[in-house]
Amino acid sequence: MKLGLSCLLLALSLFAAKDPPPRVIGPVAPPTFRLDVEPVLFRAGCNSGGCHGAAAGKDGFHLGLFGYDPAGDYYRLTQQIVGRRIDLASPKESLLLLKATGMVPHSGGRRFKPDSEYYKTILRWIEAGAPDDPPNLPQVTGIALSPDKVVFSGKDTRRALQVIAHYSDGSERTVNQLALYLTNNKTTADIDDQGNVTAGKRGDTFVFARFAKFTTGAEIIVLPPGKFNWPKVASNNYIDELVYAKLKNLRILPSTLANDEEFLRRAYLDVIGLTPTADEYESFMKDHSRDKRARLIDQLLERDEFADLWATRWAEALKVRSDNNSAFGTDRKAAYEYYQWIREQVKRDVPLDQFVKAQIASAGSNLQNPPVNLYTMLPQGQYDPKAVAQDVAQLFTGVRVQCAQCHNHPFDRWTQDDYYGFVSFFTGVKRKQASEEREFYVYDDPNAPPAKHLLDGRPVPARFLGGDAPDVKGKDPRGALADWLTSKDNALFRQNLANRIWAAFFGRGIIEPVDDVRISNPPSNRELLEELGRRLASYDFDTRRLIRDICNSRTYQLAVATNPTNRDDDSQFSHARLRRLRADVLLDSIAEVTDTPSNFNETPNGFRAVQLFEGGHRANNYFLKTFGLCPRDSVNASDTRLEPTLAQTLHLLNGDTIEGKLAKSTVVSGMLKAGRNPDAILDELFIRTLSRKPSESEKKRLIPLVAANPNDRKAYDDVLWALLNSTEFAFNH
């Protein structure tokens, strides 16, 4: 979806078909097919996804998407329909040129003019007899943008970037006229089809150039006019320093520190998925020691609810779900064992590298050795090594390699070789149902052939993503994969895990989404992400330790309220974000506030929604569904939905969740029975729901409502109902 959209944007923005200035764009004649002709087809958009690059081609003519298949393109242009597309006797009459210049009807319209260099390149190639390339033709080895960082301040609003391609014979070539361009944020920096950047609104973004199979980016910072003084701001740890460094560059001031009440509620919801009780509120507020926030964080990290919350997060990512189909190993018992194993790892603080390694390299019975269920739960049915490889890459490196299944990744560095090399780690996995029906065996067949390249059917031996090919002859290649993946040296792994942890506390990753790591989606603060990754590795992948750093940072403890400089900031963590509570956390909080434990199918009373091992699928709970509980049918992090919908509001207002819990609740009646006065009761209701006392004005309006009938719980129930329906309750802030 996202890819499709960006393809569309690209196609729209880049081809207003302005003609380049007359300039030699290729070496002197004759042009080669791969180095000269293919780039023209790429630049002109001929081989884009909406045109001839589509899998089925367009109007009977197919080109490899973005030029990933030059041999096939050569064949299709010259020989697929002999004589039609290329006219060797009369090169100017070649259909390729007539179509591209719009001289004959062409669904894609005019792509370039007859006097353009694009036209001349192709014409000269056909005049030379449309030759195929010699086998020793140099290849593009990389591209660079120069400069790769631009700061706009003051009057300058335009800057030309150069795209330089490097070739395997050591040569270089400026390919501005042949590259494609895109920007991540048009309002901050736009880039035209020559590589000129125009500054817009203040901010920080990236522009990209694409050429051959490479994409590279340049950071563009647009500063506001006027003077800027960086005030002295307290910093709690390295996180603050790295965030401030970036903010300082962008001339953004961080918000003020959140008050104790805000911090208390935020930390509870983030770390253990519950609102603080009235007692917990009182004891924290009474505490006046300087390190009380740090101590609270330590206490929360030791609680069982922390393990519940993180076990659920992992179970969502790992698709722990059962359709009770023992033929595929997705029996309920398997899902339950897997969940329990995950929770145990979190509770016992098992380092993340070991946690991941145990799953990747697992073999044996899925009931005796629950991490084996990685190979039952990810497929959720028939085993397909490609699907599992894609899921594993996305889960533990954040890289979505699936684009490279059919063509080289258009916006990243992954090629089909990378893809099939990675798939080959999983081609030997075999599965078998045991004599006990619910049990399932997973093992590796070391003699299984590796994956075959889609284009030419060539076997591609197992190779790490962007790394070497290990010697796995006669061995289970997943062992080598697990070692490589979880190694402290693997920046992809450590940074992705650090980013996932970070995102759980800020509602946004430094790379967002956390599972879409690619060159064209760079981190909003690279230094911060790198440092977090390094720290996580140096802590031996101890999740709690990194969380402690994050929660103790001033950055985490900033207020939601903004100042004029950071009002528009959404990526630099200069203020706290409003985040709607997860469906299960929200339901659990309502249950806690009203003191009415939930009752789910097939679980004892008092079970919290976060503890449901299948995420409430069998609980069949309308509330959880409506509030976007993760369906666990893909590894996408965005599957846990947090956006508000009308159905949610209507359910809170009219549905049976709040009404039912209020009817059963003894919170108000208990306080009335205990003879608490209206003032105290109102205070406690506010503390229970919002972790704060009512303000003077709130109290002034509420007291008359309840004072009329001081012993009638109805008025208090109405207040509690209103509080539970407030956005302040449904959000973490």
Place this chain on the structure above:
Amino acid sequence: MGIAELHRIRVQPLVSGPQCSERLGHRLLTRAARLGATTARELFRESAGRQTVRALAALLAVAGVLFGQPGKHPNYDDDVKPIFARYCFACHNAGEMRSGLNLEAYSGVLKGGGSGDAVIPGRAASSLLFKAISHEDGAPQMPLGNPKIPDAAIAAIRDWIAGGVLENANSMPKGPVAPSLEFKPTSLNKPAGAAAMPESLPPFTLDEPARAHPITALAASPWAPLVAVAGHERIYLYRIDQRVPAGELAFPEGIPYVLRFSRDGSTLLAAGGHSVQSGKVVLFDVRTGKRLGVFGDERDVVLAADISADGKLVALGGPAKIVKIISVADGKELYQIKKHTDWITALEFSPDGARLATGDRSGGIFLWEATSGGSAGNLADHKDSITSLSWRGDSQLLASGSEDGQIIVWSVADGFPVATIAKAHTPKPGPQAYGVIPGGVLSLQFTSEGRIVSVGRDSTVRVWSADGKAQGASPAAGALLTKVASSTDGKSVIAGDYQGRIMVCGGASALTCSPPVLPATRPATASR
């Protein structure tokens, strides 16, 4: 497991009551084969009253010697059932009948399943069962969730279907009955006088282009040692008996994609045009080079065209997906064929003038009543663009070549393939080559002697018998061979290549070819 192995493990069925008549049929059949079809009536008398045998005799009268070898094809009981038992019974058994298909019984196989017929006797490539086990795109990939069954087993099932879905060693084949493959050259359409040769062509002044255009069309006169070769806005004529150019005809309409001599050799049809601009069909008098008529006003090139045997009809088609049939006398369009869903890439009238065969870029072939446009059948087995269609002289067989690599010889009477040549022109893969290498058939023709000559992406000229046996091949040429034609006497094969050259090949199983030459009368010019 190879076929030979399958045969070794075959268990002879016990001869019991109900099978007796079939056993007898088998004996009769073998005798019929020995004695020839004429003795069928005697055989019939010998065992009168037996229904099986009566049917058998009727079959024999038509089939002749073709089905005289009942042991040739695999049968269900001995060869196919063991394969099913090993790979398919787990799901497709009488009890479970997954998808409604029971492979445990012969009757169950014939009945098919939820997706319709599992097998079409005689047509393996169209049978769902074969598509499924050979993991064809779009078909269910069987056995589900397991690797493909061994190639030898797939081949056995293919042969079993192609051989008429025999139940056991004594069964009669089901499905179509092939016509006789016997063919004697006919003198149908032979001109009364001398065959037409160019005598007084109009003067020709066009310069030779600096670089020759690939040969997009090539035709040999059916009665004279003359070939017509497509060039850039021109047609070269070439004498193959003397190997000399015989003149040029201007074709300012563009590039000829079709060249055809009329069945009597007096008229030359040229069709083509400018890509995505115009398309025309032009008729020339072979002797004088005069234009006899210009037909069609297409918006893209004409890719397929022919003139009927009586010279009264011209059919043409191209990227518009419509075939137009035009009266030569007044240029009026008689009817259109709108059945094709893709570009029309090949068409040909039958030599007896009764039928028109049309083929398209998706692999569809249709047969029509030539004069009325009434539908006369659908030949569906190709999976990629039809590049060539050619009738045998007796109008009984039609050969089709396709980019899918197959040459199929069709019995026109019932629309079933007599022979399927798969991978007819697949080039030998290099040492480091994997995957699908383009192996399409680019051009073919039935010779006057009833053989088939073809060229394809292996740059080799190949000769086949009508029942699909390889009879000869040339060495691979240096350039892609794009078109082929057979000389009037059937002794020489002319091939055109990607660089605009032609070569003449001849000989027995190992064809030898002349060095390729440009058919032009004058040297190329440097100007463009």
